[in-house]
Amino acid sequence: MPSTPVPGSLPPLAESLVRLRRAARLSQRALAERTGLSERAIRDLEKGVTTRPHAWSLRAIADALGLDDRARQALLDAAAERPPAVPQPFEDGDPMVGRSAELARLADLVQGRRHRLVTLTGAGGMGKSRLAAELAAHLRRVGTEVAFVDLSALDDPALVGEVVAESVRAGGRSRLDPVSRIAAELRGSRLVLVLDGFERLLDAATVVARLVAACPALSVVVTSRLPLRVASEREFRLDPLPVPGPDEPDIAEMPSVRLLLARTRHDFTLTPQNAGAVAAICRAVEGLPLGLELAAARLRVLSPQELLDRLAQPLAVLSGNTRDAPPRHRSLRAAIESSLDVLGGPSRHLFTSLGAFPAGVRLADLEEITARDGTDPGLVLGALADLADASLIRLRAEPGGTRYTLPDAMRELAAEQLALHPDAVTLRGHVSGHYLGRVRAAAQRPDGSGYADLEPDRDNVRAAVTWSRHHHPAVFDLATVDALYRLFELRGRFAEGRATLTALADAAVPARSRALVRAGRLSHHVGDLETARDLGLQAQQAAECDDHEGQALAGMLLGSLAIELDPAQAQPILTQALGAAKAHGEDGLIGRALNNLAAATANTGDLPEAQRLMREALQAKRRAGASDVDTGRTLMNLAELALADGRWLASATHGSEAATVLGRAEDPRLQAYALSIVAVARLRESPSGDTGALVALATRAVELLDRIGEDRSMRGLVRARFSVVLRGAGEVTRAIEELTGAAESLRGGCLPYQVAPVIESHAELIAPADPETAALLLGLATAMRGRTATTPPSPVDRYGSGIALYAGDPASGLLAAAQIMRGEMENTRHRKIVTTLQEL
Structure with a gap:
């Protein structure tokens, strides 16, 4: 008998059989006798003469050699010249972690047989194969027969039936189709068939559905990145593992x-x-x-x-x-790319396009943008459905509709693919134009709600501004720059707005002067007065001489800054700005100029004239049909001037109207300010009234502070007024704490006439029980107003001490008031605090 060829020089099946027979210590004759095959058949297999044996021959050999499931599968793989399957993870001694709840639910579905076809779906890397393997192990432990078929290496859907038939001992040559053979083989036997990695074989979904229908005792579990979409299917979607929150105290069990x-x-x-x-x-x-x-x-x-x-x-x-x-x-x-490989061309193209939307995208926006290229909206919706089925996008419900987002890693890949796409510039241009158009449209709505609608698209707007600044700076005209400014101001994003508008000015956009003046205004909001003045001067130089609007806006900014930096120059600068506004001839601009001039006038102590100018400003804005924000701002300023002048009823009336208008405009920053004025005015008008209602009103104003962004001065003034209402309600300790916090917020960015009424209100509430402390507070407030009372309160020495405490900064005045109310202004401590305040 010729010797058996040396393993290593043989085809895979021949080499496998030689090694397995030798390991079993059987001769070719002995193996033939055990299998019922001829000795020649065994010899031809081991020589490689026979390379395509019948499946029943291989099963007989495997039974004769006593092969376990893994070795049996390796022999079948060698016959099919497939790479050997990776061992199932539940056999590796490497336990599954974090999926016990999902395993229990999946096992209940399968064992209860409520659904006989269950498709386990999820993104690549979600752990579908691992969970399916654990399910198979669990079912075997409880006595259920399981056939686990790894299809991940199979590319031809036409072979699915044959591969499944072989796995349940129904393979081999036959005139019957695979489903009929499997049904005949099982004959009502209870079996759970696990088909792993089906996403490349979806055209064979009907084979699986027929199999379930033909075999009443069969249950099938499929793992796939996409559902099969057959009538009998029950989808079981696998989600990511829960992650700990930023403030999670104990993360070990997550x-x-x-x-x-x-x-x-x-x-x-x-x-x-x-x-x-x-x-x-x-x-x-x-x-x-x-x-x-x-x-x-x-x-x-x-x-x-x-x-x-x-x-x-x-x-x-x-x-x-x-x-x-x-x-x-x-x-x-590789996991993400393999998920994309199972999708059609439109879905892959849409995935790449989503790289242009860092904040995700609503369907309405996406359809509008893609329609510019003539894309059928039906294709967009279908592609979104495919991406959702493959777990490549996430869906989030919003008031404006469903938002589609990419997880971080997928967004990184989409951005990479987009950068290499030949139509990337065109697509990004469409996306940027769309979102800048939405910003401009929001500016046209008088109630300000359009800006709130844009908040979920904040990152898309940022990307649109950046891309357009580099590739299409001509788009930044006056309307676009103003609309961006209003967006940043209304949402309280002052630092970001200043940086964005300054960058636009550096890019020499058409509305450069406007960008500079708007950046200066936002610098003023964050208390950076010197930078604001530099930007205002640049804006003034950038505006043409006949650009009366540009000159007026730059002058209004510089005049507002002068109120705090150089008070003597404020009125002349703002009077000149008013002249430029009148030369421009637009009532809305005239109203804004009058508004600023009124503030400068109030700072000189001439409150009646300031109120007259502010009323004139309100009339001009109303003639212009100004937005709710512009009108509400002037109403609020009228309320503040009335409060500073002791006209409590007028202050409460104007403030209430302002709060209503600003609430309609969805401007929480100015609405909080208006409400705080109303609360103090009503308390001063009726100190013995319903303080509980006033505390609720002031609390509402404070709660709005969570939505105002970076405006520290606004935050400080609202809290300062809240302290007055708390004091009126008898909550002395909280009142002092709020006043101290307000002082710490108000480092710059406020005016004496805004702060003095707060201290005077505290003095009036304290006076009945502690006239000396009240006198000290009134002296401090008088100094802040820049005038001396004709009849100083008694005792005179305490009043004079209060005047001496003021160090020229409204914030230091508030801090001094808080320390006075704590009783910390005595003896050596008194002198030490005065020195500290003067150094602020």
Whole structure:
């Protein structure tokens, strides 16, 4: 008998059979006798003469050799010349982490047989195969027969039926189709068939549906990135693992943290020092199991904080070197790309297009943008559905409609693909033009609600401004710059707005002067007066001589700054600005100029004239049909001037009207300010009235502060007035705390006539029980107003001491008032505090 060829020089099936027979210590004759095959048949197989044996022949050989499931599958793979399947994870001694609830629900579905076709869906790297393998192991432990078929290496849907038939011993040559053979083989036997990796074989979905219909005792569990979309299907979507929040006190039991720790090196431990970074890593990979496992691999060479610092670009960082992992699971990039590979061309194109939307996109916006290229809206909706089915996008319900967003890693890949796309410039131009158009449209709505609608698209607007500044600066005309300014002002994003508008000015956009003056106004809001003045002067120089509107706006900014920096120059500058506004001839601009001139006049102490000018400003704005914000601002200023002049009823009336108008305009910043004025005015008008109602009103104003952004001076003035109402309600300790906090917020950006009424109100409330402290407070307020009372309150020496306390800064005046109310202005402490205040 000729010798058996040396293994290694043979085809895969022949070599496998030689090695398996030798390991079993059987001769070719003995193996033939055990299988019922001829000795020649065995010899031809081992020589490689026969390369395509019948499936029943291979099953007989496997039974004769006593092969377990893994070795049996390896023999079948060798016959089909497929690479050997990766061992199932539940057999590796590497326990599944964080999916016990999902496993229990899935097992209940399958064992209860309420749904006989269950498709386990989710994005690449979500752990579908792992969960399916754990399900198979669980079912076997409870005595259920399971056939697990890995289809991930199969590309031809036409072969699915045959592969499944072989897995249940119904393969081989036959005139019957695979479904009929399987039905005949099972004959009502209870079996759970697990088909793993079906997303490339969706054209075979009808085969699976027929199989379920033909086999009453069969249950099928499919893992796929996309649902099969057949009538009998029950989809079971797998979501990311829960991640700890930023302030989570104990993260050790969070599923994402448990998985991350389970996959790190054995000497890595969670400590109070690294817990914050570990939690942030879990959030950065958004609970994706594959991302967590790849991050764990990086924790073998990086500290948690070092890894976190690099996760701004997760695709570049999260790749592994596990050699036995399927290629699609060796990096986060590969997982996402393999998910894209199963989609059609329109869906892949839409995924790339979404890289232009850092904040995601609403369907209405997306359809409007893509319609510019003649894209059928029906294609867009269908592509979105495909991306959602593949778990490549997330859906978030909003008042304006559903928003479609990409997780961080997927957004990074989409942006990379978009940068290489030949139509990228055209698409980005359409996207930028759309969102700048929405900003301009919002400015045309008098109630300000359009800006609130834009808030979810904040990052899209930022991207639109940046792209257009570099590629299409001509778009930034007066209307666009003004609309951007109103967006930043209304949403309280002063620092960002200043940086954006300054960058536009540096890019020499058409409305350069307007961008400079608007940036200066936002600098004023954050208390940076010197920068604001520099920007105002640049705006004045950039405006043409016959640009009366530009000259007026620059002058109004410089005049407002002069009220605080150089009071003697404020009225002349603002009077000149008013002249430019009148030369321009637009009532709205005239009204704004009168408004600013009234503020400068009030700062000189001439409150009656200031009120006259403010009323004139209101009339001009109303003639112009000004927006609710512009009208509400002037009404609020009238209320403040009346409060400073002791006209409580007029102050409350104007303030209430202002609060209503500003509430309609959805301007929480100015509405909070108006409400705080009303609360103090009503208290001063009726100190013994319903203080509970006034506390509620003032509290509402304070609650609005959470929405006003970076305006510290506005925050300080509202809290200062809140302290008055608290004092009127008898909450002395809280009142002093609020007054102290207000003083700390008001470092610049407020005027004496705005602050003095607060201190005077406290003095009046204190006077009945403590006239000496009241006199000290009134002296301080008098000094802030810049005048001396004709009849100083008694005792005179305390009043004079109060005047001496004022260090020339309204914020220091508030701080001094808080310390007076604490009783801290005595003896050496008194002198020390005075010195401190003078140094502020």
